[in-house]
Amino acid sequence: MARRRRGGGRRHPRGGARGSGITVTIEGLPELRRRLEELPTEVQHACFRALKASGSAIVDGTKGRVKVDSGNLKGSVKARYENSRLRAEIGWWDRDDRYAIWQEFGTRKMPARPSLGPALEEEKQHLPGRLKEEIRRAVR
Numbered sequence: 001m002a003r004r005r006r007g008g009g010r011r012h013p014r015g016g017a018r019g020s021g022i023t024v025t026i027e028g029l030p031e032l033r034r035r036l037e038e039l040p041t042e043v044q045h046a047c048f049r050a051l052k053a054s055g056s057a058i059v060d061g062t063k064g065r066v067k068v069d070s071g072n073l074k075g076s077v078k079a080r081y082e083n084s085r086l087r088a089e090i091g092w093w094d095r096d097d098r099y100a101i102w103q104e105f106g107t108r109k110m111p112a113r114p115s116l117g118p119a120l121e122e123e124k125q126h127l128p129g130r131l132k133e134e135i136r137r138a139v140r
Helices: 029-037 041-065 072-076 100-105 116-124 127-139
Strands: 002-006 022-026 078-082 087-091
Touching (some): 029 041
């Protein structure tokens, strides 16, 4: 089960300010990681390719949904990957983009105009199919 959490002004565990966006926590991930590490290298690479394709789809979906004023948010949403951990982070990390959180969740005076959340929700249904296809290609 995935949970969304606001990224507001909290500190990032690795130090520094946390980026604007949504943090998704997948329950059971440590067990999944352990089991993935036991898989052949080709299958691990296939999983990373599927993750990267999903990350790119979320970035593109966010760009298509984000409110365009100056175009700054649209141009600066990015995905970062950690191959060794099968991890993707998608959002805005530039200091100038801190207002992305206000767009995503709204404020007392401004309604929410989410872009990252809906892109993530849409991609959740496609990720299992991407994984299956990449794994099938790897084991053929």
